[in-house]
Amino acid sequence: MRVLGIEGTAWCASAALYDAEADSVLIESDPYEPDSGGIHPREAAEHMSEAIPEVVDSVLTAAEERHGPDAVDAVAFSRGPGLGPCLRIVGTAARSLAGTLGVPLVGVNHMVAHLEIGRHRSGFDNPICLNASGANAHLLGYHDGRYRVLGETMDAGVGNAIDKFTRHVGWSHPGGPKVESAAAEFATGAGEVGSEGEGTGGEEGSAAETDLLDLPYVVKGMDFSFSGISSAANDAADSGVPVEEICFSLQEHVFAMLTEVSERALSLTGADELVLGGGVAQNDRLREMLATMCEARGADFHAPEPRFLRDNAGMIAVLGAKMAAAGDTVPISESAVDPSFRPDQVPVTWRDGESVARGRGGAESRSAARDAEADRRGAEATVTVEGTDGDRRVVKRRVPKSYRHPELDRTIRRDRTVAEARLTSEARRAGVSTPLVYDVDLAEATLTLQHVGERDLAAALDEGTAEAVGRHLARLHGAEMVHGDPTTRNVRVSKRGERTERDGRSSPPPETYLIDFGLGYHTGHVEDHAMDLHVFEGSVRATATEPGPLLAAFESGYEAVGDEAVLDRLRDVADRGRYR
Template sequence: MTRVLGVEGTAWCASAAVFDADSDDVRIESDAYAPDSGGIHPREAAEHMRSAIPDVIEAALETVRERYGDPATELDAVAFSRGPGLGPCLRIVGTAARALSGRLGVPLVGVNHMVAHLEIGRHRSGFDSPVCLNASGANAHVLGYRGGRYRVLGETMDTGVGNAIDKFTRHVGWTHPGGPKVEEHARDGEYVELPYVVKGMDFSFAGITSAAKQAVDDGMPVEDVCRGLEETLFAMLTEVSERALSLTGAGELVLGGGVGQNDRLRGMLATMCEERGAEFYAPEPRFLRDNAGMIAVLGAKMYEAGDTVAVENSRVRPEFRPDEVPVTWGAGEPVAEPVADAERLQGAEAVVELDPPESVAKRRLPKSYRHEELDRRLWRRRTRTEARLTSEARRLGVPTPVVRDVDPPAGRLALEYAGGADLRDALTEPRVRAVGRHLARCHEAGFVIDFGLGYYTDDVEDYAMDLHVFEGALGGTADDAAALLNAFEDAYAAMGDDRRVIEQLREIEERGRYQ
């Protein structure tokens, strides 16, 4: 028998919950902060947390008394959110959890809030080793398990998806939370084009928010802008989730985070998974929004694995990244297993049909989860761009295949067959050094890759993001990523004397944008 009381309070919702592992029963008590106007004010959120946390904890303790008996004998541990989140709120929660642990005489368990979003979906679905899309206020990332940790396969390049939506809704005068209001207005709107920014496994929301604000200021109906905002943001998240499934060979996807309560996002992800033969699970809404139930469930797994924390070592961590957490409990098989050889391979965006020894046909598929107008625009633009940049790279001495034919309206490319080896399955230091040299040549010519999503630029930030995307892919697929990363960066830097790109890469890594 394992029973754990969980405490959550990373930002705006004070919550406590009791999880009984034998019955799989989760009882949650929550009190969410609702600002009178605008978004979340950190000081007011902390004041709310200070007043609400004692009450929700007492309500959870009363649940224990009514259902099981004395909390001092019927609870095995107290689990709490160590981060990421707002520092003042986290400190209040941490203090309360430490006091309760000492009062009951039970161990303390420190839980990563974002890993808890993943694990509640894995727990409720029964999946073994899913890829997880976390879509919440201050966060947006895709995770996959490998090498004893959940690796970040893709992430936002600027702000969380919920924050992007809230910035727009504050601009039009709506109060927090803005997501449900956008969803309601989008039902009556017509799609309008907004910037669509996906870079490999990463994505950017800042430009979309700015464009949406400007569209409203220019007199466009707010319902239409809301529809465009949903269609664009959620298509980006779905595309990157599909790319993660393709990269890793995984067949399971779970959704986490408060933005996951949106029907349109869940529908897009379900459609994508159905079309590629993957399984999809979205927890019920009480487990998607911030809640202590997921903290208690993961806390129980950690407690059973002996993963507790001494009070003196239990400081909160406002910038606690999910890939910093050693997975001490059972997390299934690692993702990124090799995909079997085949004559027809399906990626995230296209089907590749092999006809060795001469040619390869790459055909971008219509994505029924995306709005038809958006989908058509993307596959035409990406097909043209891929043909142009692949040929340009070859002229620079990068060993890309010859482009033999291109048909943008059909989303089709005919390419030279270059062999059946997959870099993911043959990662060695010499090979990643070659990748570093080839990437440097592309940057010297003023463009970034991958070729279908590439573009011409002279911005050091764009070049650094190219490196960041490749290094993220290495981290999610390689067993010994550190040595490969060093080899890759050394080879890239050796191609020129400009250190600005590597310096910018370090800045990107230190931003802590996955909070």
Template structure:
């Protein structure tokens, strides 16, 4: 791609207004943050702040710049009034300078500045910010979302807790400081496949009568362990061996430590960008705008309308020429390792042992291992009695299940429409038996002849609730969308099998769509 010169980037999706100029490296960076007098961010007040300081921030960023080749701005997602303020300024500057306009997705900008700053080529990305918590990876021209929060972002969760205790905004740094003096208390832990939810955790933390440092410590330990677990699930599912952390919450040293420990245990590489690139900043918009401009990805004035709900997986990534990869690394026939456990295959069956996680607090880790092992063995047996293909359970200890070895192919390597329809029928039978699997990825299914055998029931539950069934369908749909170019065809085949096998399928599919919408920018 041809070199384009310097690009001005303007970021203003929420509380921070920032501008920067990027060439081969960062030329300048200028910022001004809005701080609410009380409570959370007030969108109109934040936009008024941005309008008041815009001229000074941009003038400062341009002080050391040469000729500007393009103007990039955060087109979304974000708070509407703030986005419109920045969008108006960017259009005016592009017109007055006679240069191209580049609309940048805020989330993708976090990823790209993270790749630039760490040097990692094709990582799994944990994006942890105020309004967003997502696990992403690149495949075939788009950033695919493997998992995300189904309610509020991790930063907003910390802010809500902080406001409840009259702590200053933003809440994350204050919670981190108080947590250094605290001890662990149990709080709710909610992981749904590669998705997660924070509302129940925050409510329990706000209601806790424990000393504030203890609650802060446990809130961090629990929320961050959830984030790291879903990141590890994405690494295990895709076979990628690099991970990075981006977004404002990523400056938290404990979250960085936990991810580093997890990657070390898996033999994966982990890195974090410099602090100046972590929070919302103009540098990430300028850099991403520059590589977009190099690939010819600009917009006209009529196309430059802001989009407060702009999803990262809606962006066509024209500046990356490679296809990306998933499922490249097959494991040995004797030892398989997933996100949670090792499975040893031997003559007497498959021995699944849940692994201790060094990143999780020992009490939390021990309880999760015990609960998930017992639940998995019990529910596998119940599913099998209902006619759902599962392994036969032979023995159970506190952290290990000895079960029948299923000979076949992990479905993610051999999935086709016929298999997808059979998956739908199998899940329909499972739901008809009052069981939700909880982790329906194509890594947790084995194709044995024409049969689909379900494995890894560690997040499963006995329930007839439509919400749990909807989450099951959402997880498998999200898995297909993030890993397969023919996802629509496979989803159609799945739905056919599911509807044929389960009378309540229509209501569950409606709920799945509602769950999908919860993952939009909040």
């Protein structure tokens, strides 16, 4: 099968021919480059109207020269998400070609194509995907016939966040490569990199002696926020901080956030494969951080070659071929574009396989078969259980992350260790079931805690335990605290009590405990409380086969104890994800 792909969601007019039998891709692209500032939708659409016919003609000519007049078996196009005026031009061109050639039409989700090209080129079976592009940033994983959003930006896409700063200092679009170059220049001057400009990451030495600007670092579960860091970078420039220094610190913070949430997704799901997609993925420092993190976890990592990272029609053609082979085509009359087309709206018809959350919230046999050591290694810390029954203790050490700048890493590990010790104890006094804190070693970022529960909530999730978590969070919020990361990995569950033969009464429900308060803080704001609920519900949707009843029970438990205004705000928070 040979598929003609057409891409034009925002700035790059691109056409490609994918030959599935030879697994070869021919790509022709013509990017829009504004004279100043960012992408202007009208100008981008004008560029598409001129460039799309040219790149399509170039690819069709090459295809017919090589394969004859019947060179194309299907036409695939970017149906969304993207800029409406650009998408409509691409959609019109694709419909016209499909009708003229008499071949099927395939509507492709642009963000799923970023994921699938990484899966295709890597040969991975069931990876987590980090999409890092201009208007988007999210983590995807396959579950129950769709790609689920495990985490995402709650405001700006990563490329747009960087471009906001570069526009402020007068640099033209795209700003990402300019920031990368300036950051490398600063790092070279500080003695952190060699002559080739490749960062040493978390190695000690001169890197540890280089001051890092204090910029916002906002991670909430597997969600994250970039708006504050863009504004802080702009303020630093206005204060006279050298732009190269700002670029260095901006990269170190933004990419460390993306790497951390990627590791959290691997930890939550138990996955051991990660692929990277999107235009920002061309940045060497981001790829280095992710590769370092995956190596430390024993996970496999793949970033496709640059021509498949930036917006391109090759990925559209490759996914289009998979969809066409599965019979997933669209009638021309039903092929309207969708500027808000989210990846989790796409039925995945072209692949089978188990959930990426293997061993999580599913069959206990699979959970029990998982590597015991892997279950004791979270995204942040290693956990060792000591002692005997009746006096079992957990020693939790936040290990250094070599992908992070040493100064940032020390600050994060220290601050989160302090927060966890303090909030775990305060939550317990507020009536929330948490472990006792026995000892705190700040120098080693280590806590010794009471051992609670027999398994993670992920392996014991039902309506009863979900309702109990809702009650715990309501009590926590009533004491003006948030957990910050209440996923199914951060709730422990005891075994159910045994039914006694003497009285025949039902066994008591299992006890549930909130653990790992490292991302928590004190706040009475409804918005922050709602974000806690959003994080928990996101982890359930990502791993449960039938999340609806579980979420209803969770919200019922919260409503019974907590403030109804938080549940009302939860709807607003959920709607803030990209393209909702």
